[in-house]
Amino acid sequence: MKQQVLPILRLRSSPLSCRLFSTTVRRDATYGFIGLGKMGAPMAANLRTKLPKEDTLYIFDVNKAATTEFQQKFGSGVQVASSVGEVVEHSETIITMLPEPAHVAGVFKTLTASPPPPLKSGTQRLFIDSSTIDVSTSLAVSRSVSECKSLNGTFVDAPVSGGVVGAAAGTLTFMLGGHESILPRAKEILSLMGARILPCGAPGTGLAAKLANNYLLAISNIGVAEAMRLGQKLGLEKDVLKNVINVSSGKCWSSEINNPIDNELKGFEGGFGVALMKKDLGLAVQAAQACGAKLEMAEKAQEVYATVLQKEGSKDFSIVYKWLKDRET
Template identity: 65%
Template sequence: MGYPMARNLRSKLPAEDSFTVYDVNAAATEEFRNELKGFEVEVAKDVKAVVEKSDTIITMLPEPVHVSSLFKSLVASPPSSNGTKKLFIDSSTIDVETSLSTNTLVSSCAELNATFVDAPVSGGVVGASAGTLAFLLGSPQERVEEVSKILSLMGSRILHCGPPGAGLAAKLANNYLLAISNIGVAEAMNLGIKLGLDRQVLKNVINVSSGRCWSSEVNNPVDNEIKGFEGGFGVALMKKDLVLARAAAKQAGVKLELDEKAEQVYQDALGKEGNKDFSVVYKVLKESSK
């Protein structure tokens, strides 16, 4: 996700703006710099160097522990702010509690001189590449316009969901639904094809009928099967989001009926197919129906 987001951001920023990237995967950052040879791109040696060189820092990390440890390290050894107010936009999908505690940590560090907002994304790798992501923003009202201008370079919809933490609350609710609908589409496609329907005919029927959803229209497993379910939103990340949604539901006193079963489906897919696009559950279901 971060790679195509950064590509859109760099290509749409004014040419004179400085742009610094860092990733633990050095090959990815080198590939990024080579791809954007016509633009100014600096690869930093670590995150602290990114912060020192930037007024706005966008983070996209896999797990809550990564976000927490990163910002704890920055607070423990603050990079120079050079007297400028810094803005951290975290687009990771993590739990609300970790995000809010990180917000408090950043705000309490005078040396960082920074504001922290949560802005998880919806739209997958396809949306990241096309620059059509939806950003679900949790931010103080007075920072919304500023943050939205930046995010609009990577997405087509900026949805202010409320104060800090609200963006993640919306993201977890959305991804819980996505996890369920993806399984539903996979089961429906498998059922229809087993009943003798042509797969493309069935897909077309669903997408002009009441079953239509993102998983049927944009990320249909029939299409992804042709590509070997490569790329896209990984099974492991979807399983992680289900765990986060369950924790959030427990904290809020909300009962979820399908979370445990859905998690088991993704766990089975992960074990049998590895961390491919999460629509690979279709292949697992199809093979178990033989």
């Protein structure tokens, strides 16, 4: 009788189906997310959605309404912690997404001053900070985590590009700075919240890349606004000018994806706020002063964003266009 040959089934594994753990016994993984603001909430939502349902996500935010809403949305796979210490006590991987350097420094000062015990599993905790802060604060936090032996942790900086839209869609770009040995584990987690993970080098280099990029963005946004007004004042239709720029050497993100004439139709609502651009520009200038880099356009750009914030509030930063337009009349 001819022996029947059964077909081999090839199972496609999920991003986290292969755990980075030394034990071969299946156990549920635990994650923490600190900071559920405009960026953090959609990032944490993507993380929770794409994690195996057996895994647990611990969350914390000073805004209790944000954590309550998040738990109601996702149910039993989410645990609301009463403190950052409780998040870390239970979690193997902890992501922080906070507004200012002082917030990040404060969280880690609390953790290292009164650290939770090491995880019973022996797994080293991985701290991923996606906040946009200054490099010196990030490096100081990284050192404090390494020096706190009872915390048993390691730290990477992973600021993002892509804004609220990218956070919601899971298409963020992460600029990753950290020791090479930990990058595969960090990239595995970040891939659940973004489309591109760009290793930049040693600790602090992710933030260095982010600040350099956002300095350029601050300048190009003003340049696009000025060019659009110049062309229109010279008699060009705004859509014609936009199309010319976007097939010519002046093309950039601010002209193609975030063009002010498109955002004007939406009242410049949403997007990357003027206050955030002012903050990031300030961090870039601070970094330049520390390392001796010359930024000839910085002072005027800072003046522009400070004035626009005062006049227009924190709408999308392309509202510089409206500010220029209003000054012409």
